[in-house]
Amino acid sequence: MSEQKNTRRYIPIIEIILLVGLISAPLFINEFITVILTRMLILGLLAISFELCWGYSGIMTFGQGLFFGMAGYAVALFANKAGFVQIWGVIPIGIIVGTITSFIVAWLLLLGKKPPEIIFVALGTLTFSYAAERLVSGWYWVGGGNGMSIFDFLSLGSYEIEAGLVFYYIAGLTLLLVYLASRFLVRSQFGLVLAGTRQNEKRLAFLGYRVRTFKALVFTFAGAIAGLGGALYAHHEGFIGPNNMGIGISTMAVLYALFGGAGSLLGPIIGVLAIESISFNLSDIEAIKSFWPVVLGIILLGVVTFKPDGILGFLVTQRERIGTFGRIKKRKNKRKNDLES
């Protein structure tokens, strides 16, 4: 009986509740809240991209904001300098920019002569984020410190997708697809290698895996997701600035994932929804607003110190979080059937 209780699985239940909730949400909320919720969904992409790096592969990165911002700036430039806002072009541009940028960073930091230490990668990505933020805030061709506004709406053919219900479902669908792809990835044999890398990199290397290549691959994949998020974000907000690229937004990615619960893909999404809702509700109160970044820092410190598995840790056991990989589950069932027969 108690064994059965231990193996009860909460993640699928939460997944379904969240999915149904997000699909039906626009029925109950007004247009304004829908726009806010769309932004949360887009930031969810950013959080997932961080989670793939940290929770699943043990790569500490403060660079997700960089890929996010790069893609955002790229689509903003396309929109402003070339007048190109077609959605079938914008999304690939975001993905490609994210992929290329993250591949360059991965090549510089992860694919060195000797295996990189976690600290080295963390500080290296921090350096890139900082440098990029400085660069765009001083470069007037891309708007300098004021950032760039996008005046044209994202469009499909001649249909203009304004921020609102349609954009909400586009963002939701994108998030769902990315979530499913990431879920497939981390639950595959590839994901098993990543989990092994996170736990004991040397042992994996001795077993013959090219650990660094695997890390670079997942880092690039995460970069592509962040890029996709950045492209959507820039068009949704109609704006991209130095604050959406660099240390600040990278820190937010860390915060979302850790607050929601690192080590599962669901955690970051819950983290985004939780933190952004609190932030939105508090933004009316002027006294708290100015100290909100400090509060975020305190939340991060509190989570790291007292509740390393985040909100999701209240519901989901360590065992379920680690989960199973590849086709192991099927085989187990088969063995059970064999025993019974």
Add this chain to the structure above:
Amino acid sequence: MDEIIKIAFDILSFSCIMVLIVSGLAIIASLMGIFNFAHGEFVLLGAYVTFLFQAMGLPVGLGMVCAPIVVGFFGFLLEGSIIRRFYKATIVAMLATYAIGLIIREIIRGALSGRFWKVTEPIPGLFEIGDMSFSIWRGVIIIITLVVMGACYYFLTKTLYGLKIRGAMENPSLARASGISTTRLYSFTFAFGAALAGLAGALMVPLYTLFADLGLRFLVMAFLSVMLGGVGTFEGPILGSALIGAMVPGFQWLREAPLIVDVLSPIFSEVLVFIVAIIIVKFRPQGLIRRGRI
């Protein structure tokens, strides 16, 4: 020729600041295995204390004396309350120190109301050697750094307490078994490292403007200095910071060349320093100096 000596002097004073920062970072990292992401914010805190003294109308020099004490005490409290929990999990410690840094940075950003501030030099003016004139304050920075580093070296190699620290660095469990309280040692060392950062912040703030992201900038520079110079050596970071320090005015020179001047804005040249440093690290990951003596 005069120009080169002058620039060498500027680079030397910049390297001295970096040496103070890096040595504080390094002593914490090598004793406790924790890389302190809040170190840049300790530098910022030191600068801020100095600024506060100026804002209250007290002498800036007094602020500079107090800054390392305040920051050191702050580090001591921090170690006792938070850092202490993470000696077993150094990766999580990185996140915790990052969060601490974030809190300090944002509080100071609020206190500075997002603006840039200037702190005056306690000893303004120039001194002359031959027909060249140098800033007195940069000279003072060099002298103070030399004295502090000399004292550290003496302390670590010649005193009993230094011996204990080196012992705990080498083998913590054996040190504990021999009756050395590593707990006390750790909190002392953390406070000491923080105080060094505070001193660096206080000394350099007249040369720069004070703003909230100052610490971040110095954290990045300290990291690049260590990576350029070579991890785990004493000379490495000094050489690395000299290189970083040399690159900034170096790229400024480039701007005087035709054609490049249009492309290379001051900020871009600063960013270029980071990129060049990362690329050097990529192709020479062991650093410029492979093995030190300490």
